[in-house]
Amino acid sequence: MNRRRFLAALGVTSALAGCLGDDPPIAGDADSTDTDETTTGRTTDEPARTTAGPFDLPIPEDELRRGAPKDAIPAITAPVYSDDWSGFDEVNVELQDSFEVVGVELDGIARAYPLAILNWHEIVNDTFDGRPVVVTYCPLCGSAVVADRLVQGEPTYFGVSGLLWMSDLVMYDDRTNSLWSQVLATAIRGELTGDTLSLLPATISTWGEWKASHPDTEVLVPPPVSGTIRGRQTRQYAVNPYTSYQQSSSIGIGFNDEVDERMHPKTSVIGITADGVARAYPLDPVSKAGVVNDDVGSLPVVVAATMDGTLAAYVRRVDGSVLEFERDGEVLSADGSRWDIVTGRALDGPHEGTVLNRANDRSPMFWFAWADFNPETEIYGQ
Structure with a gap:
């Protein structure tokens, strides 16, 4: 590393x-x-x-x-x-x-x-x-x-x-x-x-x-x-105080001693861990692929992103069968059903109403944070 x-x-x-x-x-x-x-x-x-x-x-x-x-x-x-x-x-x-x-x-x-x-x-x-x-x-x-x-x-x-x-x-x-x-x-x-x-x-x-x-x-x-917790409070909710931070290579407020340089520290990734394996899926390669069918350890997963850049990861096992997903415009398709990316819910077909289990325990985050807490992580596509 x-x-x-x-x-x-x-x-x-x-x-x-x-x-x-x-x-x-x-x-x-x-x-x-x-x-x-x-x-x-x-x-x-x-x-x-x-x-x-x-x-x-x-x-x-x-x-x-x-x-x-x-x-x-x-x-x-x-x-x-x-x-x-x-x-x-x-x-x-x-x-x-x-x-x-x-x-x-x-x-x-x-x-x-x-x-x-x-x-x-x-x-x-x-x-x-x-x-x-x-x-x-x-x-x-x-x-x-x-x-x-x-x-x-x-x-x-x-x-x-x-x-x-x-x-x-x-x-x-x-x-x-x-x-x-x-x-x-x-x-x-x-x-x-x-x-x-x-x-x-x-x-x-x-x-x-x-x-x-x-x-x-x-x-x-x-x-x-x-x-x-302090009673009536208000802030400048129209202002994002982190805009320059999110666009820079800076980490925290100067207390991180090391950074994993395999990607820009503010790259958005969704991370999955299973069977001792940790893998990060960056937004850009996932978006370019349209849909990613993968296995993290023995866990079959599907990863995709919406047009707005929402990253989602689900377990692609349904009723004991592992499904192979394809991209169908703004939804995913598998086994005769179309699936919503944001919710993981089947919209129609034989699986209508079925909701895929999430493969990630935590939301997408900046690459540096995922790598700090998962120092042996792999990166999808690398």
Whole structure:
């Protein structure tokens, strides 16, 4: 693996407005200091060391970097949903079809979480028909992770610690103040070190594509309509504070020591792991291929992208048979049925209504992030 030391130097100040927060430390709030116990995740009795993938746990404290005070990026704790953003006097930005969203379909409910909101809040503590769920997005890694919002079997709220590990969002839970890696969905320091969250399927799509595939979808309404962990808050939701960052070769806020140079660090990839094999599928080769039928270890998968650049990966095994997919315009076809790329649902034919299982545990993300957390990864087409 060709790796070298990489210093982030381009576009850091303007790109990281959301990551760094726009509020100063709260006077008298010990949680906003670097030395506070709840911020660092230190406990009196440090748990025995364990592992999460290739990483030893707990993560050493000196590997954590402070990007913002605790809760300066205020997680959403009281989400409000609607058909769109019209009719809310507090919302001064129009929801456009081109806006990217994290899409979640669970228990018969479809919801969209615009990145225009998540860039500024990063965490939404939600409930689907009584089921506690946390929706997270790290703008620095371009990664969305959705999971059951349970700690030790009990519902909990997650907040933004303001710390980064490997340029990724570090969350904290309000029950134990343990620190959690967003990409790993694992506690990396504190009382719960080694505990993991149960992941739920999610995708990153455009609002236009998501609502076309989910006509009954709800969409998250920005604060101050939705409430945050710090009460009524609002941000410049019409502004993407990460535009220059997403277009540059910079990584994080300068704390990544190495980068896998096999692709540009901000290349969008969808990653699949199975049987000890990790493989990344970059957007451009997948788009050019139209559809990719592949096997990751013993897992048969199909990978495709929409015209808007939504990457999707599914297990191509249906009723015990492995299907071979072809491209048919804006849908896929196999075994007499046409399949929606965004949802994986068969639209007609003998499999009508059947939904393919997702092959990826996490959303598409930037190449550097996938490679950091899967250092032995292969790349489709290479």
